[in-house]
Amino acid sequence: MSVTVSSPADDTPLLRVSSVSKSYGARTGCEDVSFELWPGEVLAVVGESGSGKTTLLNCISSRLMPTSGTVSYRMRDHTWRELYRMSEAERRFLMRTDWGFVHQNPADGLRMTVSAGANVGERLMAVGDRHYGNIRSTAIDWLGRVEIGADRIDDEPRAFSGGMRQRLQIARNLVTSPRLVFMDEPTGGLDVSVQARLLDLLRGLVADLGLAAIVVTHDLAVARLLSHRMMVMKDGRVIETGLTDRVLDDPREAYTQLLVSSILQV
Ligand SMILES: Nc1ncnc2c1ncn2[C@@H]1O[C@H](COP(=O)(O)OP(=O)(O)OP(=O)(O)O)[C@@H](O)[C@H]1O
């Protein structure tokens, strides 16, 4: 297996996506997508329903093998690894430790029949923590950071509200100090009032932890609040990319202009 070593400088990307395409038989999921993501950078992927956002996110987070193209990740030891050349076990380890994945539906990212504390603690055990007291106190700390009271630690997530479940899913993902988090419509299933608080919380955590993140959303307000940079997708392709404020305030492509103006009319 070939491994290239990069300099550990902070101006080195964390993730390199090159010409990723995924087709489902004759149907295009995403096509020829390339970009780089830097440490601490939050990238929003926007576009209408069916434009290929989830397909792309799954391809670059090792959940769905692309039809062609490559995804490379800079590991903590600064070696570059190609995602789909790793073994299944290595990829799974990466997902459990250095990466997070926040699903739109919290039930997909939580174990609904074990306690909130165990949901958070499990991820710590995956990185080798075996000390029950440490695990429990870190879990309590993280529940607090996502505004879940310590008295709920032994409750199962199915006894939580939608917003609480989503906050628990976030705690479960962030407890191992991942460097990169993927999120697919993280506020999608929630009430507007709950969305606003969750977004505030997410924005604070991402900034505090210096996390890199890729956030899929069809909600431009989410992109505005969370992201530094945006990619606009249409029919599986990236049609516009740029700093978030630039894309939203001065969209260049006619399609992006339509997207922005239709949201403004809501
Ligand atoms: N498992 C699948 N089998 C066949 N076609 C699929 C599959 N998943 C997605 N597609 C197709 O790929 C295209 C992109 O779908 P995708 O789910 O990536 O869009 P999206 O931008 O995430 O949409 P949404 O905002 O509705 O979640 C669509 O045409 C969709 O029908």
Ligand SMILES: [Mg+2]
């Ligand atoms: Mg989707």
